[in-house]
Amino acid sequence: xxxxxxxxxxxxxxxxxxxxxxxxxxxxxxxxxxxxxxxxxxxxxxxxxxxxxxxxxxxxxxxxxxxxxxxxxxxxxxxxxxxxxxxxxxxxxxxxxxxxxxxxxxxxxxxxxxxxxxxxxxxxxxxxxxxxxxxxxxxxxxxxxxxxxxxxxxxxxxxxxxxxxxxxxxxxxxxxxxxxxxxxxxxxxxxxxxxxxxxxxxxxxxxxxxxxxxxxxxxxxxxxxxxxxxxxxxxxxxxxxxxxxxxxxxxxxxxxxxxxxxxxxxxxxxxxxxxxxxxxxxxxxxxxxxxxxxxxxxxxxxxxx
Numbered sequence: 001x002x003x004x005x006x007x008x009x010x011x012x013x014x015x016x017x018x019x020x021x022x023x024x025x026x027x028x029x030x031x032x033x034x035x036x037x038x039x040x041x042x043x044x045x046x047x048x049x050x051x052x053x054x055x056x057x058x059x060x061x062x063x064x065x066x067x068x069x070x071x072x073x074x075x076x077x078x079x080x081x082x083x084x085x086x087x088x089x090x091x092x093x094x095x096x097x098x099x100x101x102x103x104x105x106x107x108x109x110x111x112x113x114x115x116x117x118x119x120x121x122x123x124x125x126x127x128x129x130x131x132x133x134x135x136x137x138x139x140x141x142x143x144x145x146x147x148x149x150x151x152x153x154x155x156x157x158x159x160x161x162x163x164x165x166x167x168x169x170x171x172x173x174x175x176x177x178x179x180x181x182x183x184x185x186x187x188x189x190x191x192x193x194x195x196x197x198x199x200x201x202x203x204x205x206x207x208x209x210x211x212x213x214x215x216x217x218x219x220x221x222x223x224x225x226x227x228x229x230x231x232x233x234x235x236x237x238x239x240x241x242x243x244x245x246x247x248x249x250x251x252x253x254x255x256x257x258x259x260x261x262x263x264x265x266x267x268x269x270x271x272x273x274x275x276x277x278x279x280x281x282x283x284x285x286x287x288x289x290x291x292x293x294x295x296x297x298x299x300x301x302x303x304x305x
Contacts, residue, residue, distance in 0.1 A: 002259050003028075005272045012272050015098045016203075019075035020262070022102045026064040026071070027255035033057045034252060041248070046134040051122045054136035058120050062113035063106075065214075066158050068254075070105040072207060073162040079200060080169045084176045112154065118142065119151055152221055159218050166207050173200055202265040206258060213254035217247035 002024035006017045036049070036057045047054060078098070081089040119142040124133040142148040177200070220243035262269045274280070 001273060001276065002262065005269065005276055008276060009272055012268075013095065015078060015093055015095055016075065018095065018098050018102065019071050019078070020258070022071050022105075023068055023258060026067045027258065029060055030064045030252065030255040033061050037248065040136065044135065047122055047136040048134070049136075054122050055117050055120055058136075059113050059116040062116050062155075063109045065155070065217075066109035066112050067106055068210070069158055069162050069214075070109060071102065072210060073165055074101055074105060075203065076166050076169045076207070079203060080173055083173050083200065112158070115147065115151055119147055155221060156218055159214060163211055170200065170204055170207070202261065205265065206261055209257055209261065210254060213250040213257070216243055217251055220244045220247045 003021050006012050006021045036053070040047075078089075078093055081093060119138060120136065121139045122134050123137055123139055124135065138148050142151075223239055223243055263273065
């Protein structure tokens, strides 16, 4: 629905919404992989779908993991310039450039997830019947060569470094809005800052939800890699298994929660969603807005709400 809302209505194609559409597309790809993950929970072995599908669905999941965090980071950088340097942002940040940035981010995500084709595959226990013990998991080569550990650290860098950048960016944005509020620079500036504040508030919630849902995923992955090391405690493997179950649920919850957050926090998104399905907007006395307010909202190209 998010992709359709942005693609169908020209007034919804803001630079912010282009990033959100890219994230929505990533979420859709993640959900395409969910049936195979559910099957592995129901029947971990044997894996009867072949080596290629084992590698491919985990490659897609890994790519979408990187793409989501990179899109959130790029979106936050764009919001930082829009709030702190509004005049410069109007010239530098254009829809064409944002589309190019999104393509580059997806390319980086695919390249970074490429080692998955070496790290995972269909393996079976030595001396057993492959038809009964085939598993889609990390390969023995990846474990013994140390590639699995390298991939875990790469994944962690892709998560914790952007989270640090997001913390710094939103701190700077909040400080800038606070200083403008104290200066009271006129009605136009106040209105713009009010819009920026609402947009930043929604994006901050999206980022917080992302961190909350993905942190257990990376912790579980780290513990999983440690469980293969010689001399590791059995309790590490047990904690890793429980952490993986929790992160499995949060992984897909993260992919489902963003459109709900848009709907809750963005009046403009709700109005556009009603237009998409041909629904009538409630009158003003039923918590809606007037036609003039609609028109004014559509022209706010720098904000999502």
